[in-house]
Amino acid sequence: MASAQDRRAARVLAGKAASQAGRASGRQPLRAALMWVTRGRLGRRRGWPVVPVLGTPWQDTVSAERTGWRQRAAFLGGTDVFAVDYQICRRCGLGWVEQPYTVPQFQRCGLAAAGLAALRAENPGLHWHTLGGHFPDSEPFWSAAGAGVAGGYQQREMCPHRNPG
């Protein structure tokens, strides 16, 4: 169980979602540069590809699990406490998110809602969906997260321009 202080820190972190995402493209040269500037601190999580740790409260990188997807993650004390994979197609005006996950001790601190809101704010005008179905126990989350959101995070197939991963 996280202390009250830690949970306060998580709420502060949620408040930074819109403004403080470090960003790394998936290109190899940049990855190499990041490896150098961080002196090899880059974590390898769950196998390929390497997801760099940028040292910012929120970061935007390649997804560790889905080829062609991005990952938006939040860090507290150097540990990732929230992550969601996403992909957008501007041609179709669509965005997809998959498996937003908050570590249990920091759930209900607003991290997932803030992360999704930041993605919407950075990519205005899109309709937002999930690629997979919603688990029954996550329906309340999706109902709340999708309220007033175009697309409502309803399940939708990937368009032909994007890779389902």
Ligand SMILES: [Zn+2]
């Ligand atoms: Zn498309």
